[in-house]
Amino acid sequence: MASALRSRLNVRPAACFRATRSFSTASVRRGPQPFVADEPKAPSVQTAIPGPKNQAAAKELDEVFDIRSLNLLADYSKSVGNYLVDLDGNVFLDVYAQIASIPVGYNNPHLAKAANTPEMIRALIDRPALGNFPSADWSHIVRTGLLKAAPKGLNQVFTALSGSDANETAYKAAFMYRRQQERGGPDVDFSEAEYKSAMINQSPGSPQLSIMSFKSAFHGRLFGSLSTTRSKPIHKLDIPAFDWPQAPFPALKYPLEEHVKENAEEEQRCLQEAERIIKEFHNPVAAVVVEPIQSEGGDNHASPAFFQGLRDITKRNNVLFIVDEVQTGVGATGKFWAHDHWNLQSPPDLVTFSKKAQTAGYYYGNPALRPNKPYRQFNTWMGDPARAILFRAIYEEIESKDLVRNTAITGDYLYGGLESLAKKYPHAIQNLRGKGQGTFIAWDSPNRDEFLVKAKSVGVNIGGSGASAVRLRPMLIFQQHHADILLEKLETLIKA
Template identity: 50%
Template sequence: MCFFYNIPNQKETSGYNHPSIQKVFQNPENLSQLVNRPALGVHPTPQFIKQINQTLMPIAPKGLEYVQPMMCGSCSNENAFKAICIWHANKNRNGKAFTEEELKSSLYNQAPGCPTVSIMSFEGGFHGRTFGALSCTHSKAIHKLDIPSFDWPIAPFPRYKYPLEENQRENQKEDEKCLARIEELFHEYKSKQNPVVGVVVEPIQSEGGDYHGSATFFQRLQKLIKKSQLVNRPALGVHPTPQFIKQINQTLLPIAPKGLEYIQPMMCGSCSNENAFKAICIWHANKNRDGKAFTEEELKSSLYNQAPGCPTVSIMSFEGGFHGRTFGALSCTHSKAIHKLDIPSFDWPIAPFPRYKYPLEENQRENQKEDERCLARIEELFHEYKSKQNPVVGVVVEPIQSEGGDYHGSATFFQRLQKLIKKNNAALLIDEVQTGLGATGKFWAHEHFNLPESPDLVSFSKKFQTGGYFAKSEFQPKQPYRIFNTWMGEPAKMLVLDAILKTVKQENLIENTKKTGDVLLTGLKNLNQKYPQLFYNIRGLGTFCAFDMPNASVRDKFLVQMRNAGIQMGACGDVAVRFRPALIFAEKHANIVLDKMNEVAKKF
């Protein structure tokens, strides 16, 4: 790396200090875009579409007319892998629709919905630290140790002799050797029913040792590579600034869930969960090593996605759960088949999550039996996966299954779940990406459960503007670069979070959410009594409320009519309508929504 320091009596500018870049931040409109973080996936702004057309499209590599914006290198590569898998499956379908078997099987990480296909990568390559990208990363063993990997082929990358002009014959033979092995791998993985659907390669293997491939090598490999770069974004993973450390201490640590003293900043919900999974796997392996150093066999085998370096261990998740769209998180996601179709998944256990009858007070006995059913199956899964040499090392669960249909678990369910997890020497990760920061009437939704002890890890993102996870100190790896990416958060978003947290405290917004939630829930129950054929299964904590409708067709028609009446509402699960208002949503706003719902319901 090269660094530039301030040299006395020298006025030259470079990098982020260049006047052309400073000018960008002097424009108030630009500053607003840098500070605010719109949910572009749901509501892309006209300005952003304009930025894509004016900034990204003109630099598109020749022949590539489609751009998919992402946050960081890992999720860019992960989603590119997914695009390849989907493209491959669509070719095989020949324009036909998904089958019912594909849709159903994908929710359980099974074929044909989640097929066995592979991405080829190269020895020494580096493509990121999330599960899919990490399966294609082979530069340093410390990045991969203790993390499960896909069985994907790893090809040799040329290692040339220098000077090039004096070693042309030897280097040509090196190209031939590598290309021959690549051809073999295509055939090998096709014959083992794990066909290669994509190849990922760097023009220069940066992390692996700055190894170059010749133009001839890349021409014959026929692979285009694309990289994009963000402006004015410090590489906090490599050079954390004093200001950022201060932001962590003053902004993030004061909101840490009780008992969790370690914070790992990240960018989004998917990478927060992925890296929490990795922390769990590393923690489990460290316990088994009992303080001993890595063996040479572990180090070498991890670079080839093999045991013992990359062990067969699993993360348990729940039917209907949603934890992200990268390979590891997607293996724990079971809410909508369209998220998972055509993407390979890990063989990780999927447990049932309670489906209660409402009103709760009238169905206590039935719901208690539902808890018992789910907990019994969870215990069985621990034993089943242990017996098949794929032990469960962690369990990830949402306090409320948001994307899957706003399903709730009782405090008793979560208390007993934690005891079961502890009994089986696994870790509990609570995913608060959707529920964190006050929407349920408490800062963290899991505070409603009065758990016997703190969860082991809690992930967060969305309303927090940034991402990451809190954890007990034992989940902090001892070696550097094991939980890592270039950015590790973003200072600009921390400034916004700090302002949000101050506003929440000054305006007592969590108490407001609790009171408004009571009004909203009472109003929904009244609508249920008035229109029992339309609204039922009324449920919620704070303003994090939902209800079910007879079927998806009726639900979608209702949402359109509400939108036409001036109220934007969201769907989730098969038949649910969910409320996700801002924390400033007050009782008067709740009454407006309830009145509009009543008006629309009269038309059904």
């Protein structure tokens, strides 16, 4: 078993890259030593996109699996570092990282080593039902990985299966906390009326409480998380939803330095409306959930002052503050957690995570956010030890290579290059945003969808968000020489 797993997980030797070494290599700026010595030097496109092998494989897959959201079929055995290889041998510089979810590169040897251990094999083949039968080493796994990365002020974690699940369970925690407070504390038992009414989905056992989110937000596709998602109708159509409020999210004008007064007024307007909703909405607000940067909704930013104001409002109104770091967390913004940019006086009540963590859940610090009885926050798996082990290896890789700092430095370099392109081609790169936010950068494109398709023809896998935004989500091992390649390819696309 171990040898079979080892053969599947070991990074393939450099000799396997011979077919991809004959790229036409542009002259690029030589920055720091590459993190991945044996990755391709540049993208290489040999066929039309999609190529014949991709088309044939997609047709076969379509017989048993819905492929209408298909981007491409990847050959992960040949993908390495920042480069994704498709079935036709086309090599793409991947600045989308699947869906912002690959942290330290394809075929990372440190992750492969973590996967090839007795600890991982046990976690995979004897997957524990964590709530009832955690393994003897579960505390060690959590303490040496997830809790080492915990946001400041938060020292406990609830593990989950996905970003949507992380938000769903955070919402449950908020509701249980709210009702526990109203009831008189964790030692006060439920009333007979609560027990009976809960079984018919009526109050007081099923209270009419709400979670407030923001216009253009995205928090997931399950029932509770979907009711807080406001990015696209296609996510929500035909699905029954909770009667929960949305507040306006600031619509900033760019460049920021030219619209300081208007943006400050816009943020203040949104804060005032958020507090009005909390005070007046007919289903009392138990928690506010917000993304540090609205990702799916169009890469919408707000200033630290806005989030500081929002935190003050939640404290003032006894409402929990949930920060959804599913996409922004784990280093992408040049801080390990994006809310570290805000310099809050008190930490969020709950911080949800997934994607680059390769696991999911939420952090919290207040012991009262742990339900007062067992089985209230529960499911069979309650996360996955195998993914927690992988996250520990990701965290070790980030720390040992100082990848958060690398992302901050590379992001500044990349943003500077994009600013130059925006000045040169103002029609093509509009509302450039993400300065000082690592590589979490975006801009608006008048022909966004066409632009994303054409990017593959020059060997770049890139994504979009909202109605018109092109969003960059490179991995934490993305460096200045990769930025040079990307900038060159972007200019080629714009000229074309």
